[in-house]
Amino acid sequence: KVCHQSSRSLAMAASRLRVLTAYRNLLRVRAIVFANDAPALQKTAQAIRDSFRSNLDASPDNVPALLKEADEAVDFLKQNVIQAEYNPETKNYTQKLRPEHATKEDIVPQGAVPLEPKK
Numbered sequence: 297k298v299c300h301q302s303s304r305s306l307a308m309a310a311s312r313l314r315v316l317t318a319y320r321n322l323l324r325v326r327a328i329v330f331a332n333d334a335p336a337l338q339k340t341a342q343a344i345r346d347s348f349r350s351n352l353d354a355s356p357d358n359v360p361a362l363l364k365e366a367d368e369a370v371d372f373l374k375q376n377v378i379q380a381e382y383n384p385e386t387k388n389y390t391q392k393l394r395p396e397h398a399t400k401e402d403i404v405p406q407g408a409v410p411l412e413p414k415k
Contacts, residue, residue: 318366
């Protein structure tokens with residue numbers, strides 16, 4: 297019985313560490329994606345906190361799916377959200393692309409077979 301309890305405690309500790317890591321990853325990526333945009337930084341931090349708090353009582357069986365959702369959110373923010381800054385002199389917006397952004401070459405139509413990279 298002692299061995300069973302300690303292995304369950306170990307599993308819970310590992311799960312807690314994974315949840316905290318996912319939380320920190322979301323906060324980090326939002327800081328990068330919304331740099332210099334105080335309202336967006338504030339709103340996204342609150343949304344992340346609210347989301348994690350709403351799942352405090354999630355069953356252990358649901359934790360892997362919630363973690364997968366957090367990982368997918370990190371990837372989505374990194375690859376798909378582009379920050380644009382207004383330039384009053386030119387009256388245009390300047391996009392700030394990062395290396396991890398998806399490009400036209402990265403997009404494969406649904407059902408299409410991706411081509412092998414050129415050698």
